[in-house]
Amino acid sequence: MTTAVSTDRGEAAARATDVWKVYGSGEAQVIALRGVTAEFTKGRFTAIMGPSGSGKSTLMHCLAGLDYTDRGEIHIGDNLVTGLSDKGLTLLRREKVGFIFQQFNLMPTLTAEENILLPLSIGKRKPDRAWFDQVVDTVGLRDRLSHKPTELSGGQQQRVACARALVQRPDVIFADEPTGNLDSKSGTEVLKFLRRSVDDFGQTIVMVTHDPVAASYADRVLFLADGQVVDEMFDPTADRVLDELKRFDEIVGSAQGEERR
Amino acid sequence: MLRATFKSLLSRKARLLLSTIAVVLGVAFVTGSLVLNSSLGKSIESMFTTVFDDVDVQVTAERDDSLFASATPIPADVVERVAGVDGVSEATGLVSEGTGKLRVVGKNGKAIPNFGAPVIGQNFTGFEDPMELKEGTEPQADDEVAVSASLVATTGYELGDTLPLLTDGPEAREFEIVGVFGYSGGRDSVAGEQTILFTLEAARANLMTVPDAYTLIDVTAESGTDDSQLRDDIADLLGSGYVVQTGEDLAAEQTEAFQPFLDVFNYLLLGFGAVALIVSVFLIVNTFSIIVAQRTRELALFRALGAGRGQVTGAVLLEALIVGLLSAVVGLLLGIGVGYLGTVALGSSMGTDMEATLVVPWQTILAALLIGVGVTMLAALIPAVGASRIPPMAALREAANTIKPVRWFAIIGGILLALGAVALFLGLTERVGDGDDSLLLVLAGVGLLFIGLAVVIPAIAKPLVSLIGAVLSWSMPGKLGRRNSSRNPRRTAITASALMIGITLVTAVGVVLSSANASIQKFFAESVSADVMIAGVGTLNDSYNVEILDEVREMPEVSQAAAAYIDQAEFVEPGTNDEAAVLVEATDDVTAYTELLGITVSEGDLSDLDRNGLVVYKGWAEQHRVTVGDTVDLRFSAAESAAPLTVVAVVESSIGGEVMVSDDHVDRFGQPDPMQAYITLEDGADKPQVIERINQLLAENPAVTAADIGVLNDQLTVTFDAVLLVVQVLLSLAIFIAVIGVVNTLTLSVLERTRELGLLRAVGMTRGQVTAMVMVESVVISVFGAVLGLAAGAGLGIVVQQALSDDFLEVLVMPWGTMVFYLVAAVVIGVLASLIPAFRANRLNVLSAISHD
């Protein structure tokens, strides 16, 4: 199988070139990524989909400087991520990258406002007050700013996480199944918010998801299977994504069958 | 359940290690004390057994009780009578002195102080086994001596040198060293002692004052004779007035003389061991509580799978049992090692050639097991019961780290504090009544306050910790560290309390000592107007020629001088037949003496003090119900019979004495020469220069030196500093255990917050910032403990000072310097304690911290 090279118009906010990632060694060796090459254009919303264990999270972690690659190169904007020291990666994450995880996004000891400003205060940067207000109003958290995470609902917590990612104006926001733990109403709110931040503020977002409906909010969907990019789709709808996934299960199924033989 | 417990223990080796260290140290301290005590006792015993190995039976005359009395002489004919007893092969009369009256004058012209093994003077009777002549010959003339090689090694005098000795009277006598001897096996001494051998005549002239007599008879038994039988036979022959002992008796007697010292030493060490153990309890309670909290899911799963409450409690207690056993064994081994090393070190510091013998009494092993297992199990009981209350549902819930309400702590602690305050108040105000009862009440009050404080701390932890943390939270990591430290007030409180205990005790001791120091200085400044003092190192034959004082008085810079003679006399308690001892003073200038020492007359007239008169100090007068006009019979140390003396005055002095007589009596004092002198100078005199000149006048008096009276103060201060140092060193173990507690709590907290750390690292926190965050938390906890300890210690010290303000702690002085030092030390401790947990925090994989599968 050949690796699908994804192309898009415009400047790349993040770029993976022939990225390999291997876990473990010998018998227990798992190749999580097999030469992935992908570009994420500025101001676009990309969803990454694929079966469980296909390497979605691994790819995202490598892109975000949370993990080292074994081969290949990662760029965030013009910065070469590959080869950076721990310190360099830390600074990169602090200044160029925003995160939204599936759960446990917030520090329990900090208020919503302190959580939103966390990356800025870690870096001793002054928040842009007008921008902060705009973000807070967009996610609708104005009256919850002094609350601790335990006093917020799951959806509110994820919105705080979104606000945190956005307020530092990163080159790119990585979201790993941000709606995975939410009911559909809260999930929709978060997705709408992500969409708006791309449309209104020109934010670049890369989101891993299982959910075809969530993927339909994106501009483009990358399909991963067995550590490789196998397909992509522009302007996805939930139905088209679902069809694609079904097709995919068949391919993967037969591929595994072949391997067994 | 058993398998699960073992697995869980082994899978957390670091945790196991940390929780054992505290118990190991506590057990080691206690067993070390016990082993040290037994070994020291045994070593001393075997040392004396060696010393008296060659003695079959020894006869001495019964001694006078007075401190100043010299050995009662044994007439020469008694030796012949003893020699005639059946079974006696040989009876040798000896003149021997080893009570410290014989001193070598060092090359600097002053008597060498001798606090370890004694200097023994004896008449020469031949170099018999195990003695061996090394150089020179035997003493033949009365100014010749042979000395042991140990004396050569200690003093530096060698064969052919003139050896100045202080024997009797204030001036040194000179002897020539004609021989140096050692003992079989190349030993310089038997047990570190220095021996000087005189001719019989010289020994009699210098070591006792009676001609034709001995101080002891050395009896050699015929072979086949039982020593104790022979002892009894000789005792029967001599009747009362003589002490007959076998070599074994002597060894036992000497060993026993050390026992009070050993006991005090032992209680002291055990006391500190107990403190260390109490601190360990805090640490273990905390460790197990945290472990149980972190294993909530695991334990709840057990419950969900059908384990009963008892089984869950059992699992935690089983873990405690294993930790306890392991710690007991390791602690015991460590304690034995420490005890042995301590014996060796103390043996050599006592200035003796003691060989250290290791003794491990079975009680030690029992104590180690009881303490190690008992303390651990007891400490784990609360967390174990807590564990059994975890509902099975908790397994399904997200990290159920519910923080328990601290209200109960506030209530119980408040009650205890109130009770303590009441006991303290009663103890302090009812002091006029029975002194013992009120002191007991004060102690009980202090104890209650202590416990109350420990209980109430969790309730006050949150606001106090926030306050302390406010200073450190200028940055985001600082802010997070501060918030973390007040997250679980109970955990923080217990960790800090452990540190508090040690700091409380050192602070309290510091307050008492600095107050004592200030009180004594104030007392000296107010009552003693003397500028210069002549005194020795404190032995009974410190003395000087009284004529020198006349020369001192003639110096233009000197305004007044008074000599002090001291004796211990016997008197018959008025109205009874009981004999009792009384401390007697005399001076050559009563007016100057009373003025210089701040003695005031409360009744009678001092100028009436003549040969038949007696001045009594108020306290003694009240105790023995005597007043002006009464007659008291006093027998001085060197007097044959008692003299009836009439009380002419009752005086008061803050120095405190018992009675004073006219200096007409001093030739019947055990020490007929003055032992001390007090001197005041004219205004503007050059003190150091005057002291220098007085010392020149004292050149022939090696036992004493003139010194600024302030030196006395300094000597006391040095003593207090030494006491404080010992307390600090011994309590540093408790503090060390508390530090381990901080490390332990933080390490466990860090593991508990894996995800938070992952999140922080993901959003851009550097390792340095993570370290700073953990460090702030650590410093906040340890400073919290220190602040509590300083406050509690200061309070405790003030209470003690108040309680004893009438006795000797008149002034309260806080040791601010040391207190600030402890606070700074707490910051350093906090920083150091955070290193391991911070390292652990930084080693966490960012990914595993945030991944959600």
Ligand SMILES: Nc1ncnc2c1ncn2[C@@H]1O[C@H](COP(=O)(O)OP(=O)(O)O)[C@@H](O)[C@H]1O
């Ligand atoms: N830390 C790890 N150690 C070993 N194997 C891992 C690790 N993380 C992920 N893997 C493996 O790598 C593959 C890709 O995982 P992941 O990126 O988490 O997939 P996805 O997010 O698409 O479900 C899987 O086979 C997974 O088991």
Ligand SMILES: [Mg+2]
């Ligand atoms: Mg995943």
